[in-house]
Amino acid sequence: MRLGVFIRAARLPFLTGSLMPVALTGALACWRGTWEGFFYFFLTVLGVAGLHTGGNLINDYYDSFGSDPINRFATPFSGGSRVIQNGELSVETVRNLAYVCLGLGVICGLVLMTHGRPWVAVLGLSGLAAAYLYSASPVQLMSQGLGEFTIFLAFGPVLTLGAFYAITGRATAEGFYVGLPLACLITAILWINEFPDLEADTAVAKEHLVARLGLKKSLLVYTGLMLAPFLSLPLLMEVFDFPGHLFAGLVALPLAVKAVQLAWQTPPTDEEFIPIQALTIKTHFLLGSALTLAFLYAAWL
Numbered sequence: 001m002r003l004g005v006f007i008r009a010a011r012l013p014f015l016t017g018s019l020m021p022v023a024l025t026g027a028l029a030c031w032r033g034t035w036e037g038f039f040y041f042f043l044t045v046l047g048v049a050g051l052h053t054g055g056n057l058i059n060d061y062y063d064s065f066g067s068d069p070i071n072r073f074a075t076p077f078s079g080g081s082r083v084i085q086n087g088e089l090s091v092e093t094v095r096n097l098a099y100v101c102l103g104l105g106v107i108c109g110l111v112l113m114t115h116g117r118p119w120v121a122v123l124g125l126s127g128l129a130a131a132y133l134y135s136a137s138p139v140q141l142m143s144q145g146l147g148e149f150t151i152f153l154a155f156g157p158v159l160t161l162g163a164f165y166a167i168t169g170r171a172t173a174e175g176f177y178v179g180l181p182l183a184c185l186i187t188a189i190l191w192i193n194e195f196p197d198l199e200a201d202t203a204v205a206k207e208h209l210v211a212r213l214g215l216k217k218s219l220l221v222y223t224g225l226m227l228a229p230f231l232s233l234p235l236l237m238e239v240f241d242f243p244g245h246l247f248a249g250l251v252a253l254p255l256a257v258k259a260v261q262l263a264w265q266t267p268p269t270d271e272e273f274i275p276i277q278a279l280t281i282k283t284h285f286l287l288g289s290a291l292t293l294a295f296l297y298a299a300w301l
Helices: 003-010 012-032 038-063 091-114 120-133 147-154 157-168 173-177 180-193 198-203 209-213 215-240 244-265 271-300
Strands: none
Touching: 003 012, 003 038, 003 091, 012 038, 012 157, 012 173, 012 180, 012 271, 038 091, 038 120, 038 157, 091 120, 120 147, 120 157, 147 157, 147 180, 157 173, 157 180, 173 215, 180 215, 180 244, 180 271, 198 209, 209 215, 215 244, 215 271, 244 271
16 A cells, blocks of 8 residues: 555544644643653654544545545545545555554553553543544434534544643643634534535435535534634633733634635635635644644743
8 A cells, every 4th residue: 555545545634633732732731831741742642643543534434335425526625535436445444544543542542541641541532432433333423413513522622631631640621621722623624624515415314514504504603613713812811821922823813714705705516615625724723833832932931
């Protein structure tokens, strides 16, 4: 198997969705003075990457029996990796790769547990369950209208709480709530990516929230998800006495506004919709980077 095929199958460039929250909590730990060493940070990154990659592969595996083969509007950001549909990997290979990646996440969790992090068992199993049950039959949270809420928690406050605990050995409220801005944006990424897939998803009874609400109401939700992170920054700074440097996150606001404006003007099946998906991802990455650097700068002062 060629490396490029694996990168596309695992959707490795999209790991920023899970690793940016880990970087943010690492920076928070540095600012609070609770950082306990690169060893814990490395295991956390590796474990989270394993669970996220495994979840991507499991999603491709189950969607290969559902919406992916009939999706006429796949984009670089939605519709799956297409490695199964293009005959580059068999469904069995994708499934086995998923189990290997999920196993890597479990191993990292076990190592953390042996190093004084017993609650990783609960938090890690929550991540494992989310990665698997989001796509796997018969549960398929993505088809029950629960997928978006699952992603909000799993890539937002639950992830940052777990990462903060793994890195510092402490579970705190700020470790949970610091994940809210990125939780909104990772949900916005999933949300907008469901627009081009809507026809194929509804054909196979994949009843996610976009399918249930319809495009017009879903555009309103998307607008809220894109703007809420910036409104949450003053609240987080007030409640947890976070440094004012976090206002650096406003650098991502123009991207969010542009994405929202274009989303209201562009049909999801047009090729011009692809830049909207890209802008949503860039907003998540830029906000996460700005907040991470803000905490690190405040720690350095």
